[in-house]
Amino acid sequence: MNEPFIPHSRPALGEAEAKAVAEVVRGGWVAQGRQVAAFEQAMAKVTGQAQGVAVSSGTAALYVALMALGIGAGDEVVIPSYVCTALWHAVRLTGATPILVDIEPATYDPSPQAVTRVLTRHTKAVIVPHMFGLPADIETLKSHGVPVIEDCAQTLGVTVRGTSVGGTGKLVICSFYATKLLTAGEGGMVLGRDESLMSRVQTLRQYDEEDALVRAFNYKMTDMQAALGLCQVARLEDFLARRRTIAARYHEAVREAGLTPPWVPAGLEHGYFRYVVRLSGPVGPALDRARSLSIGCRRPVFRPIHRYLDLSGFPESDAAWERALSIPLYPALTDHEVDRIVGALPAILAG
Numbered sequence: 557m558n559e560p561f562i563p564h565s566r567p568a569l570g571e572a573e574a575k576a577v578a579e580v581v582r583g584g585w586v587a588q589g590r591q592v593a594a595f596e597q598a599m600a601k602v603t604g605q606a607q608g609v610a611v612s613s614g615t616a617a618l619y620v621a622l623m624a625l626g627i628g629a630g631d632e633v634v635i636p637s638y639v640c641t642a643l644w645h646a647v648r649l650t651g652a653t654p655i656l657v658d659i660e661p662a663t664y665d666p667s668p669q670a671v672t673r674v675l676t677r678h679t680k681a682v683i684v685p686h687m688f689g690l691p692a693d694i695e696t697l698k699s700h701g702v703p704v705i706e707d708c709a710q711t712l713g714v715t716v717r718g719t720s721v722g723g724t725g726k727l728v729i730c731s732f733y734a735t736k737l738l739t740a741g742e743g744g745m746v747l748g749r750d751e752s753l754m755s756r757v758q759t760l761r762q763y764d765e766e767d768a769l770v771r772a773f774n775y776k777m778t779d780m781q782a783a784l785g786l787c788q789v790a791r792l793e794d795f796l797a798r799r800r801t802i803a804a805r806y807h808e809a810v811r812e813a814g815l816t817p818p819w820v821p822a823g824l825e826h827g828y829f830r831y832v833v834r835l836s837g838p839v840g841p842a843l844d845r846a847r848s849l850s851i852g853c854r855r856p857v858f859r860p861i862h863r864y865l866d867l868s869g870f871p872e873s874d875a876a877w878e879r880a881l882s883i884p885l886y887p888a889l890t891d892h893e894v895d896r897i898v899g900a901l902p903a904i905l906a907g
């Protein structure tokens with residue numbers, strides 16, 4: 557019997573989410589309102605920041621965060637190459653130049669040494685994504701004195717030596733895309749504790765009813781999205797627990813295949829947004845084997861940015877692109893689906 561295809565990701569949506577969105581619709585106030593304000597407060601608690609400003613996507617959050625820092629033409633912003641291209645687009649949109657750096661092979665986070673090497677007097681910010689659920693080394697990256705924008709699109713709710721991830725950057729951004737750790741369908745947020753920066757973010761988010769004709773957009777989130785997001789925040793602990801239970805099952809199968817489970821440095825927790833295994837050979841055949849077993853594995857990053865730009869000098873990003881495999885791991889996986897994936901791992905990882 558052919559088993560149904562297990563997608564690489566899928567949101568965990570239930571009756572609570574359906575009811576919360578329906579209530580907003582019935583209430584008649586669907587644009588930015590009380591639900592958005594409550595979602596901003598809830599996310600400030602999750603990250604340990606003082607204040608949040610909800611926007612329409614993670615990319616919009618990155619853009620307004622950069623704009624709030626006054627970044628524009630002639631400035632440089634450091635970003636890793638091995639990441640979603642949203643970072644590159646957001647920096648380009650400000651007129652600044654993205655400066656790419658390589659990653660740490662074990663954590664996939666930007667290499668602090670590589671960041672040190674590219675800093676110049678034009679560097680105005682470093683965007684640091686916490687990749688795949690594992691917090692990056694923010695303290696070392698902050699020590700350069702350049703503002704750090706923490707990108708929590710892939711990592712939320714885990715602690716770093718007792719502090720919430722997202723609690724230390726000058727500004728923090730989140731994404732609430734359908735398959736992120738928490739979803740609002742689409743959406744994003746900028747969080748921080750510097751009141752003047754946050755007030756600039758607020759001004760940029762909406763153009764309406766301002767005293768002056770200052771630069772502003774419409775990047776608002778709706779109350780329907782925020783109501784959905786709030787339900788998901790209430791489930792974050794359960795989501796993380798489920799992710800860790802599934803990860804523990806995968807660890808065993810990965811070790812049995814002679815490979816190494818994702819590395820977790822001492823003092824850190826992993827949120828397993830993605831379960832990434834480094835293969836001993838190219839990832840393409842493993843993707844094909846998974847597909848033939850009706851399992852949607854993927855490259856965890858579609859393509860490193862330097863490869864779009866035909867640049868060289870990013871060996872760790874290249875190695876990750878060639879050999880890293882992302883195995884489906886999300887709270888909406890049923891026990892039967894987890895069993896099927898565990899059962900298929902020896903064949904997928906073979907060779």
Ligand SMILES: Cc1ncc(COP(=O)(O)O)c(C=O)c1O
Pocket residue numbers: 613614615616639640642643685707709710730731732733743744
């Ligand atoms: C690390 C990171 N930052 C930012 C984004 C952009 O978020 P959005 O898709 O909500 O614009 C993503 C999206 O996948 C991401 O992975």
